[in-house]
Amino acid sequence: MSFMLIAYFGCDMVTDKDGYMHLVQYLTEHLGIFENSQQQAVSEDTVMELFEEQLAAQIIMVCGQNPSLSFAQRNLVIREVDSIVYDLEEILARIADHKATAEQTLFITEFSCLIKNLFDQEIAKLMAA
Template sequence: MVTDKDGYVHLIQYLTEHLGIFENSQQHSAIEETVMELFEEQLAAQIIMVCGQNPSLTFSQRNLVIREVDAIVYDLEEILARVASHKATAEQTRFICEFSCLIKNLFDQEIARLTAE
């Protein structure tokens, strides 16, 4: 659905290009949440929004969305393994929020395509 699209590949490249943001994870953190907790929280919020904005999604389509999010979280865990358990800084929090919104945009585009068929 999403993880096999060029847009997702570009987002992963965008993340890897900005890994420097996560290199200084030992700095003073802005919040108590870890990098992965924040990614999971933000992605969950975006996916809840996607599903809420698309009440016509079938049970099967919603399950597909959830499986895709699981795959995305797995990819993030792989990419951010070294810093996943570090407390998130303010800069990281901003990046994670932005990245999660971009993931939502991918789902919005894909769902629009699915529902147009």
């Protein structure tokens, strides 16, 4: 089954898909939310900590909603999330350690849900195969 998974996904589950590229573009188009914010921080968490927390929560949900995923498949999901976090660290390098504002928190929550949707789509394709 692990071989089938790698053959099906080509070692990448979402990070090589157009949907992911569009989300990265969406993030870069909205960097002003992070770079030019005049709002008061509402969280003790940094921007990067919030991304990590939100993505972790979404991926826990993905795995919980798909109990038939094998250990290898779950590991692939986790590796993909690690790649996404790395991309976020690169894109948000200058502001990753800033405390998050309400607007940023809302954006991060929305973005994380969109990432989950990508995983949901790819897992549905896998299960249908």
